[in-house]
Amino acid sequence: MLIINCPLCGPRDHAEFTYVGDATKNRPENSDNSNDNAWYDFVYLRDNPKGLHQELWQHSFGCRCFVKVLRNTLTHEIIATGMPKDNLILKEKGLELSV
Amino acid sequence: MTEVNTSKNSLRRRSGLAHVINYGQFGNITLSGPSLFICERHPLTILQLDTNKSKTLTDLSNLLNVEFPHTTNTCKGNDERRILWLGPNRWLIVEPEHGCLQTLIKNEFNSSEVFLTDLSHGRSTVRLRGRKARDILMKGSGVDWHLNSFVTDNCAHTKLFDLAATVDCRDIDVFDIYIARGFAEDFWEILQDAAAEFGYQVD
Numbered sequence: 399m400l401i402i403n404c405p406l407c408g409p410r411d412h413a414e415f416t417y418v419g420d421a422t423k424n425r426p427e428n429s430d431n432s433n434d435n436a437w438y439d440f441v442y443l444r445d446n447p448k449g450l451h452q453e454l455w456q457h458s459f460g461c462r463c464f465v466k467v468l469r470n471t472l473t474h475e476i477i478a479t480g481m482p483k484d485n486l487i488l489k490e491k492g493l494e495l496s497v
Numbered sequence: 498m499t500e501v502n503t504s505k506n507s508l509r510r511r512s513g514l515a516h517v518i519n520y521g522q523f524g525n526i527t528l529s530g531p532s533l534f535i536c537e538r539h540p541l542t543i544l545q546l547d548t549n550k551s552k553t554l555t556d557l558s559n560l561l562n563v564e565f566p567h568t569t570n571t572c573k574g575n576d577e578r579r580i581l582w583l584g585p586n587r588w589l590i591v592e593p594e595h596g597c598l599q600t601l602i603k604n605e606f607n608s609s610e611v612f613l614t615d616l617s618h619g620r621s622t623v624r625l626r627g628r629k630a631r632d633i634l635m636k637g638s639g640v641d642w643h644l645n646s647f648v649t650d651n652c653a654h655t656k657l658f659d660l661a662a663t664v665d666c667r668d669i670d671v672f673d674i675y676i677a678r679g680f681a682e683d684f685w686e687i688l689q690d691a692a693a694e695f696g697y698q699v700d
């Protein structure tokens with residue numbers, strides 16, 4: 399059982415949340431053809447990191463907000479949560495990405 | 498061909514629980530009587546309201562005579578009308594059904610500033626009351642229901658017995674639970690099972 403600390407609602411069971419995906423991917427600036435590679439990367443390419451990973455979850459049974467979660471994919475430990483704009487790696491001083 | 502009856506009576510809102518509710522005392526009733534009281538609140542007007550304009554909110558507060566709660570997971574209101582915080586810029590307005598609240602708001606505000614969704618037909622409301630009410634909530638959801646954490650005028654949107662539910666703390670041991678009407682019968686049965694060990698009365 400994972401407990402995710404929603405920045406608005408407080409600690410809640412992970413069953414209240416829907417997994418959205420990798421939070422490190424940024425939407426490309428332009429949608430014209432010149433940017434095809436960037437779009438291919440944004441839509442399809444995902445890393446499979448072992449260790450710390452920033453991901454988005456939606457609190458779909460609660461406030462319906464998107465929540466950024468810093469999770470260790472090896473141990474399932476949830477190290478930090480925040481709003482989607484937050485950089486949780488920088489927030490958690492002393493922690494570095496293992497990959 | 499049967500004639501369509503358009504009299505006001507036939508349009509009265511029907512309860513989603515009326516056919517499953519049995520009134521009386523059930524379960525493990527001790528000498529001190531039931532420690533839990535369950536009843537349905539019906540009919541209610543339930544509106545979801547979305548707006549991101551603070552001026553509109555102030556005007557709405559004046560119209561409805563109730564302030565809008567801005568603190569997450571809290572409610573404001575009186576015995577009649579309640580406003581629950583649902584999420585950022587989103588609230589739930591609840592009151593016993595008499596007039597048409599939706600029309601009242603729509604007459605004063607245009608649809609580009611206030612977005613209204615009428616949920617009155619889609620929700621069933623159950624009131625839990627008594628010293629074991631929190632124990633029932635604890636059985637169904639991992640939210641911190643302790644009386645120091647979940648106090649009067651707090652609300653929570655959560656999964657209660659695996660069903661999407663909104664819980665409004667009306668008083669220290671009084672809770673209004675809003676559940677999707679389609680799951681109300683299911684919820685009612687789960688509630689009877691959960692309450693049996695405490696002894697409960699259906700009013």
Ligand SMILES: [Zn+2]
Pocket residue numbers: 404405406407408457460461462463
């Ligand atoms: Zn939340």
